[in-house]
Amino acid sequence: MKLGVCYYPEHWAKDRWLKDAQEMRLIGIEYVRIGEFSWSTIEPTPGVLNWTWLDESLSILHDHGLKVILGTPTATPPKWLVDKHPSMLAKDEQGRVRGFGSRRHYTFASLEYREECRRIVTIMAKRYGNHPAVVSWQTDNEYGCHDTILSYSAVDLDAFRIWLKEKYQDIQALNRAWGNIFWSMDYGSFDEIELPNLTVTEANPSHRLDFQRCCSDQVVAYNRLQTEILRKYSVGRDLVHNYMGFFTAFDHHKVSEDLDVASWDTYPLGFLDQEAIYSDVEKHEYLRTGHPDFGAFHHDLYRGCGKGRLWIMEQQPGPVNWAPHNPTPADGAVRLWTWEAFSHGAEMVSYFRWRQAPFAQEQMHAGLLRPDASTAEAAIEAGQVSNEVKHLANELGVDVDALVSLPTAGKVALMFDYDACWSLDIQPQSKAYRYMFWCYRVYEALRELGLSVDIISAKAEFEHYQMLVLPAQAYVSPRLEARLENYRGVLLVGPRSGSKTESYQIPENLPPGPLAKILPVTVERVDALPEHTQMDVNGRWGIGLLKHWHEQLKTDLPVLLSDSSGAAVLVGKDQRYYLGSCLDNDVLKVSLSRLAEKANLSPYFLPKGVRMRQRGNLLFVFNYSPVSQTYRPDDSTALIGGEELISCGVSVWRKE
Numbered sequence: 271m272k273l274g275v276c277y278y279p280e281h282w283a284k285d286r287w288l289k290d291a292q293e294m295r296l297i298g299i300e301y302v303r304i305g306e307f308s309w310s311t312i313e314p315t316p317g318v319l320n321w322t323w324l325d326e327s328l329s330i331l332h333d334h335g336l337k338v339i340l341g342t343p344t345a346t347p348p349k350w351l352v353d354k355h356p357s358m359l360a361k362d363e364q365g366r367v368r369g370f371g372s373r374r375h376y377t378f379a380s381l382e383y384r385e386e387c388r389r390i391v392t393i394m395a396k397r398y399g400n401h402p403a404v405v406s407w408q409t410d411n412e413y414g415c416h417d418t419i420l421s422y423s424a425v426d427l428d429a430f431r432i433w434l435k436e437k438y439q440d441i442q443a444l445n446r447a448w449g450n451i452f453w454s455m456d457y458g459s460f461d462e463i464e465l466p467n468l469t470v471t472e473a474n475p476s477h478r479l480d481f482q483r484c485c486s487d488q489v490v491a492y493n494r495l496q497t498e499i500l501r502k503y504s505v506g507r508d509l510v511h512n513y514m515g516f517f518t519a520f521d522h523h524k525v526s527e528d529l530d531v532a533s534w535d536t537y538p539l540g541f542l543d544q545e546a547i548y549s550d551v552e553k554h555e556y557l558r559t560g561h562p563d564f565g566a567f568h569h570d571l572y573r574g575c576g577k578g579r580l581w582i583m584e585q586q587p588g589p590v591n592w593a594p595h596n597p598t599p600a601d602g603a604v605r606l607w608t609w610e611a612f613s614h615g616a617e618m619v620s621y622f623r624w625r626q627a628p629f630a631q632e633q634m635h636a637g638l639l640r641p642d643a644s645t646a647e648a649a650i651e652a653g654q655v656s657n658e659v660k661h662l663a664n665e666l667g668v669d670v671d672a673l674v675s676l677p678t679a680g681k682v683a684l685m686f687d688y689d690a691c692w693s694l695d696i697q698p699q700s701k702a703y704r705y706m707f708w709c710y711r712v713y714e715a716l717r718e719l720g721l722s723v724d725i726i727s728a729k730a731e732f733e734h735y736q737m738l739v740l741p742a743q744a745y746v747s748p749r750l751e752a753r754l755e756n757y758r759g760v761l762l763v764g765p766r767s768g769s770k771t772e773s774y775q776i777p778e779n780l781p782p783g784p785l786a787k788i789l790p791v792t793v794e795r796v797d798a799l800p801e802h803t804q805m806d807v808n809g810r811w812g813i814g815l816l817k818h819w820h821e822q823l824k825t826d827l828p829v830l831l832s833d834s835s836g837a838a839v840l841v842g843k844d845q846r847y848y849l850g851s852c853l854d855n856d857v858l859k860v861s862l863s864r865l866a867e868k869a870n871l872s873p874y875f876l877p878k879g880v881r882m883r884q885r886g887n888l889l890f891v892f893n894y895s896p897v898s899q900t901y902r903p904d905d906s907t908a909l910i911g912g913e914e915l916i917s918c919g920v921s922v923w924r925k926e
Contacts, residue, residue, distance in 0.1 A: 271612045271659045271673045273652055274301030274339070274620030275638060276584060279327035280311045281627060286643070287327055290624065291334040297638070297649055298656025301618050302331055303583060306341025306411045307373070309390065310348035321397065332403035339510070339583075339620075340404050342394065342496055344387045345411035346373045351386055358383035360421035363467045368418070372631065373411075377421035378488035379429035384495055391499045399504030406508040408583065409496045412535060413511065419485050419519035422467050426485075433484040435460050447773035448476040475696045476774040482692045486520040490528075497528040512583035513575075515541050515568050518695075518706055521688040522575045523727045532576025535584035535622065538564050538607060540593035547707040555879075555896060558600035559918060562881045562894035563714045565607055569614035570713075570725040571686060573678065582611045584622035587648035588636025596634070602918030605651040606892055609920045612659075613883035613890035615678030621652060658910055662922060665909045677886040680722035681871055683735040684713055687728045690744040693770050700798035703818045708852055709741045712764070715859040719873035721866060722884045735759055737869040739862075742766040751784040760869040762847045762862075763789060765819050781821075782848065789848045791841065795822040806834040807857055811864050814857025821850035831861065877901055880915065889923040891915065 275294060279287050294302065304327065313319055331338055352359065352370045360368045360377040368375060376383050398404050413419070438444040441457055450456045455474060457463055466473035466481050497509050513522055513534040526532050538560020542548055552561060573580040587604055589596045608619045625639040626646075633641075638649040663670040686709055694705040716723050716739070724735070728750050732738050738757060741764040743750075754761065768782030777783035781793040797820040799805070804815040809831035816839060823838045827848070831840035839851045840861060847865065863873040876882060879895025882903070889903045893915035902913035903923050911921030 271616075271662075271670070272300045272618040273298050273608075273656055274303065274583075274618050275299050276303045276620060276623040278307070278623065278627075279304065280308055280323055282625070284323075284326065287330050291330050291336060293639075294336060294624070295334050297653045299652070300335075300337060301339060301405075301620060302336050302624075303339040303341060303408060303620055304328075304331075305343060306408055307343060307346045308341075309343035309346055309351075312343060312394075313348065313390065316350055316354070319393070324398075328398070328401060328403045332401075336403070337405040338401075338403045339406040339408055340394070340398060341408040342387075342391050342410055342500075344390065344409075344496070347376060347383070347386070355380070355382040355386065357423070357425055358386075359423070360418060361423040361426075362417075363420070363422055365422060365468065368421075372416075374416050374418045376418075377423055377426055378419070378485070378492045379421065379423075379426045381425070384492060387492070388495055388499065391496050392503070395499050395503035399500070399507070404504070404507060406510055406531075407500045407504060408533075409493055409500075409509065409511045409529075411512060412514055413489050413493070413525070414517060414519045415514060417519075419489065420482070421485070422465050427465050429488060430465060430481060430484050431460050431463055433487065434463060434480065437480070448474055448480075449775060450474070478696050479692055479774045482519075482696075483689070486524065486688070489520040490524045493525050494528045510581060510583070513568075513572055515564065516545060516547075516706060518688055518691045522572070523688065523729070526575040526577070529576065531579040531581050531617075532572040533581035533583040534568055534572045536565050536568065536582055536607065536611070537584075537586040537590055537593075538603075539586060539597055539599060540590045543593040543595050543597075547704075547710060556894060557597055559603050559606065559894045559896070562879055562892070563710065563717055565610050566614060566717060566881065566883065567710055567713050567725070569611055569616065570680075570684075570723055573615050574686075574725045574727065574730065578615070578678065580611075580614065580616045582616050582619040585611070585619050587621045587623075587638055587652075588646060589634070590636070591632055591634035599648075600896075600918050601647070602651065602916075602920075604648045605655055606894070606918045606920055608652070608655045609658075609890060609922075610881075610883070610892055613885060613892075615676075615885070617674050619655075621648060662909055665924075676888065680724040680884075681735065681869075682716055682721050682723045682737045682739065682866070683726050683730075683732045684709065684716070684723055684739045684741065685728060685732075685743055686725050686741075687743060690728075690742060693744040693774060694742060694766060696774075698798075699796065700800065700818055702799065702801040703852070705742055708764070708818070711852075711855065712739060712741045712858065712862075715855055715862050717881055718855075718859055718876055719863055719866060720876050720882045721871060721873060722882075733757060733759075736871055737866060738762070740764055740767050743768070744770045745772055746782075746784050747772070748784070751787070754785070755788055758845065760845050760847075760865050761788075762842075762849060762865055764849050765821055765851055769793070785848075789842070789846055790825060790827060791848045791850075792824040793821045793850065794824050796820070797822070804854070807831050807839050807851070807853065808834075809840070811840060812857035812860035814860075815854040816851040816857075817854060818852040820852075823848075823850045830864075831857065884925075887925045889925055891921045891923065893917060893919040 827841040906923035
């Protein structure tokens with residue numbers, strides 16, 4: 271439970287650096303991220319390297335006991351490099367060049383740019399790989415930010431054709447997998463294949479899915495290039511990348527295989543405002559705290575990507591600059607978000623940024639300090655958290671460093687699969703349906719029941735969980751099928767699971783495809799509904815509405831929920847259940863509570879806006895509501911706070 275901050279010494283006069291380091295320590299900061307946007311400062315002209323500023327700033331930070339996360343500067347290649355390799359620039363879906371003047375102006379598939387990255391990362395790793403201040407490296411910054419995963423340039427086409435040849439070997443195998451006999455789309459060779467853009471109408475969905483997979487693999491290869499260099503020249507340092515919220519354009523699980531820690535950049539207010547998932551009522555209610563499950567969902571998702579290790583590389587400290595509207599956080603919100611991250615296993619929470627910049631694109635983005643270097647509100651709350659962490663360690667009778675060993679595992683697993691996300695987003699059938707948002711709402715309902723959830727990949731171990739939820743596992747591999755057959759906990763399979771083959775076709779036996787072996791159900795027809803159409807649903811396991819997706823099921827399994835015409839919605843018995851529709855929160859929560867009880871869990875319907883997370887015998891309770899709430903866990907002693915929770919209130923309890 272450490273605190274950090276993102277710092278840009280190159281933005282400020284040298285005579286300020288010493289004071290900055292001193293003030294960081296006073297607040298309780300221990301980690302400092304620097305360097306990730308500094309290429310033009312390090313190398314202002316080709317081959318001319320300027321290390322003085324970085325040497326001096328690292329020395330000052332180290333002298334004050336601050337641990338440095340050093341970023342590779344490859345997210346912002348300088349202008350001279352773009353002029354040298356213009357083919358490195360990405361193109362959008364309309365074929366327009368995405369040029370220099372901001373950041374992330376490259377395509378991952380450019381081999382010329384990869385060589386430039388190899389050169390600069392090697393130089394940096396050799397120079398600072400064993401520097402006593404450097405404890406970690408961040409590769410690049412926010413892969414895919416500003417929609418930069420899918421690129422449609424000539425180098426992307428070359429990479430795609432190579433990728434397809436390696437996967438299919440024979441062009442006729444590709445034609446069969448893609449169903450190219452439809453609309454006379456057969457290819458005679460891999461060199462005939464184009465990118466799936468600028469087609470007259472919808473491109474072949476199998477074509478699009480493979481292109482998405484290829485682009486994701488380019489990110490994996492690009493990241494691996496950097497990690498291999500860093501592991502060679504900076505032995506023993508943690509390697510990390512900072513992911514983003516609600517972002518699914520590449521497979522984070524695959525990228526994380528080459529990293530030690532997964533981190534992400536959390537901006538609760540910015541995402542509340544810009545995401546279509548949230549209703550106007552939610553946007554109003556949580557205007558200054560963010561939705562209660564936004565941070566938690568991503569903490570659990572990325573902790574699963576990071577082999578159980580999680581950092582927050584950028585935590586919102588105040589108003590941001592990039593959302594449609596940018597309100598100020600409520601008093602206590604920054605403290606609330608920090609403790610929420612710690613409750614989900616975050617080893618470190620780093621605030622973005624140290625000092626608000628008075629220039630360029632992010633000059634309206636708040637920091638711990640104002641542009642004039644005076645202290646902003648978030649710095650006070652960070653200092654409060656630092657003191658509270660020490661208090662918690664003292665109450666537990668352990669050293670602060672020992673808090674990292676508190677268990678993080680939940681009792682419920684929710685499966686999230688990037689390939690399934692791409693599949694269902696490519697052909698959503700209803701514009702109201704999005705895989706990510708459905709998974710999020712299922713997670714929300716579980717968390718409103720006071721359950722601690724782990725979000726896992728389709729390859730992760732799940733046998734030890736008491737309850738497993740597959741919100742929409744579109745493709746079920748033979749290996750996953752076999753593991754589900756042997757699973758002995760309570761299993762809920764959601765709508766659209768088993769609805770596609772690996773090559774994006776409907777399975778011969780109809781959905782849920784291979785899952786019909788353990789859940790004797792056939793999906794005969796689907797009803798893809800607009801946002802404004804919501805149908806009544808009721809039964810032994812609740813009453814409410816279904817929305818976005820409704821399947822017509824043929825089954826002899828017991829019916830637990832039905833629509834208004836009596837058609838089955840939720841079926842199952844014993845340990846295995848199939849849900850054929852997306853449900854609203856009320857009925858979804860009741861049904862999940864019944865399943866939790868079958869799994870020998872103890873669901874509790876928490877007060878509105880209140881959430882809870884368990885780590886070992888500690889219970890963390892949070893109030894995101896704009897009004898005060900009361901909650902006291904059974905058989906527990908308060909270590910921080912108490913049962914009366916003001917808005918943004920936090921309490922920590924030890925369960926006896």
